[in-house]
Each structure stands twice: as structure tokens, then as C-alpha cells.
């Protein structure tokens with residue numbers, strides 16, 4: 001057989017020289033990215049990202065509840081063009097997905113929040129920078145053309161809160177997200193068992209682990225020290241997780257929400273609402289959006305799965321308040337189920353962190369592309385051309401007719 005004849009029978013794959021590209025090419029789902037991240041990250045870092053609080057009942061239920069929901073597809077609806085874009089705070093984004101705030105992102109990859117912000121630029125999705133970020137408000141803004149939102153944990157030092165909010169406004173952040181489900185930190189028991197600390201403490205186990213994940217350790221040891229960059233120098237001891245945890249203000253009430261929304265003066269989001277009563281109170285205060293969230297099962301264990309809590313909350317707030325959703329989204333069909341249950345868009349946390357751990361900025365882009373492809377396919381197969389075509393009639397609980 002001549003070479004030209006072989007070429008006619010076989011399409012040769014373009015060789016990939018970059019190990020990151022090769023790794024990501026083999027990932028087809030968010031779960032694939034999770035498996036790669038697990039292999040590449042030190043155990044304590046992977047568990048910090050992957051784990052939940054106490055018995056992880058809520059964390060598991062977030063996933064199980066998605067699986068209990070079934071989709072009712074409609075057929076013959078001309079889905080030759082599917083458009084999953086939505087409008088959020090007056091801006092059209094290509095996908096109903098926002099990259100959630102996650103603290104200490106430089107643990108997962110040495111470029112941390114910068115890599116996520118650049119990936120958000122590439123895909124045109126909003127990224128919410130955490131108070132607990134390891135890259136500052138200003139550096140992230142300089143690295144990204146994505147719509148940026150800033151997430152605040154209320155500190156005891158209200159002067160510091162005001163300062164952070166002013167810096168975010170100055171740097172062009174478009175929305176302020178106040179997280180309200182964290183008056184105290186949840187008990188992430190995997191972290192206790194792993195001796196997880198910031199700065200990392202070095203024991204025999206850490207050293208052995210280092211030998212098995214040399215690329216992560218090399219980057220960790222040769223890049224700048226990990227600290228809470230937004231409060232560096234401003235709060236004494238800002239490099240230590242133990243210290244920062246004591247600075248959260250557990251006395252926050254609805255009065256503070258009104259104060260903060262006034263300080264900010266732009267689109268304001270309350271993240272961590274789990275009941276219709278609280279959602280109504282938020283709506284009455286005029287907040288722009290709420291996030292129905294149980295923090296990915298990382299705060300109070302035994303609260304319901306968010307996808308179970310969502311429909312009643314969406315009904316309670318009416319049209320004046322945008323309803324966002326997170327916790328447990330790993331697939332495009334999960335996004336479709338959340339939209340059918342009353343959300344305008346979803347936030348994803350671990351889904352992009354697994355991508356980040358698997359391949360840095362390119363891994364975050366890959367995670368988004370996976371969700372994008374899955375959502376478009378799900379919409380086509382459900383008979384939904386646009387996001388507005390996804391309606392409550394598309395979902396039902398298994399066994400409910």
C-alpha cells in the first residue's frame with residue numbers, strides 16, 4: 001500500500017506538543033477534569049476544593065437531587081440555531097454561567113485568580129473575585145476584559161469593608177456580591193484531617209506528597225508566597241487563614257445589607273439565600289439579585305439541595321429580583337434544570353477549579369467549553385432555541401406524572 005492510499009483511509013491526528021494541551025484533550029467532561037486535578041494536586045489542596053462540611057450530606061445531595069430531576073423534551077421545534085446567551089445587569093453574556101468566587105485560588109494553580117480572570121476574558125463570562133483572593137482586586141482587573149464582580153465577606157472592621165468596596169468600584173467591577181451564609185466558617189473536616197493551613201505547614205506527609213507532585217510543588221516554591229492579597233498589609237496577620245477567619249463579622253444583619261448596598265450604589269447581589277422568606281426580604285430591600293446557594297455544601301450541613309429549594313424561592317421573589325443559582329453544577333443539563341426551575345443563570349465553583357487544577361487558564365476555558373457544548377446539545381434535544389424557551393414544564397421529579 002502506498003502512503004497516499006493510507007492517508008485516504010486514515011486521518012492523522014495533529015500532534016500536540018504541549019503536555020497541558022495533551023492532558024486537556026483527553027478530558028471530555030468536568031468529571032474528567034476532576035480526575036486529572038486529583039492526580040496533579042497535593043491531597044490537602046484537592047480536598048480543600050473538592051470537600052464539603054461535616055458529613056458532606058448536603059454536598060452529596062446537591063448532586064443526587066439533580067439526578068432525581070428528569071427532563072421532558074419537546075420535539076419538532078426547529079433547533080437548527082440554538083442561542084444560550086442571557087442578559088445579566090444589562091449586559092448580554094454568551095452563556096448563563098458565572099464563575100463563582102473561590103478563596104485561595106493560587107493553591108489550585110500558581111497563577112490562581114489571574115488565570116481564571118484571563119479565561120473569563122476568553123469566554124466572555126463574568127468572574128466574581130473573592131474577598132479571600134490570593135491576587136488583588138487591581139491586578140485581576142488589569143489582567144481581564146471580562147465583566148468582573150467583587151464578592152465581600154463582611155469584616156468586623158467596617159472601614160476595611162468600605163475600602164474594599166471603593167477599590168472594587170474604582171477598578172471597574174460591575175456588581176457587588178455579599179455572601180451571607182458564612183457568619184462563621186463551616187467545619188470542613190477533610191481540611192482538619194489533612195492539617196490544611198495558610199501558610200502551608202510542612203510535615204513529613206507534606207514532603208512525601210511533594211515527591212509525588214513535583215510540578216505543583218516546584219511552582220509553589222518558586223512563585224510569590226500565597227496570602228490574602230486584598231487585605232495584605234491592611235489587616236495584621238493577613239497571610240494567615242486562622243487570623244482571617246477570626247475577622248469575619250458574625251453580627252451582620254439586614255441593616256448592614258442596606259448600608260452596604262448604599263455604599264456600593266450599583267448592582268448588588270446577596271449570595272447564600274436558601275428560604276422563600278429571606279428571598280422576599282431581600283427583594284423588599286431592592287437587591288438586584290440573589291444567589292440560591294448552599295455554598296456547594298461547604299457551610300451548614302443538612303440544608304436541602306439548592307435545586308430542590310430553587311422553585312419555591314423563585315416563585316416567592318417575583319420578577320423584580322434576578323434569581324441566580326449555584327451548588328453542584330457539573331453538566332450542561334444541570335444548567336438547563338436550574339433555568340427550568342426558575343434561575344436566570346448559574347454560578348459554578350468546583351467545575352472551573354477542577355479545570356484550573358488540570359491545566360491552568362486553558363483548563364478553566366476547557367471547563368466552560370464543556371458546559372457550553374453540553375448545554376447547547378441539551379437545549380437542542382429539549383426543543384429550546386433560546387434560554388427563554390426553557391420553562392418549568394421541561395422538568396419534573398422522577399416518578400411524578
Ligand SMILES: Cc1cc2nc3c(=O)[nH]c(=O)nc-3n(C[C@H](O)[C@H](O)[C@H](O)COP(=O)(O)O)c2cc1C
Nearest residue numbers: 049100101102103130179295296327328348349350
Ligand atoms: C474552594 C472553594 C472556595 C470558595 N470560596 C468562596 C469564597 O471565598 N466566597 C464565597 O462567597 N464562596 C466561596 N465558595 C463557594 C462558591 O462561590 C460557590 O457557592 C460553590 O462553589 C458552588 O458550588 P459548586 O462548587 O458545586 O459549583 C468557595 C467554593 C470552593 C469550592
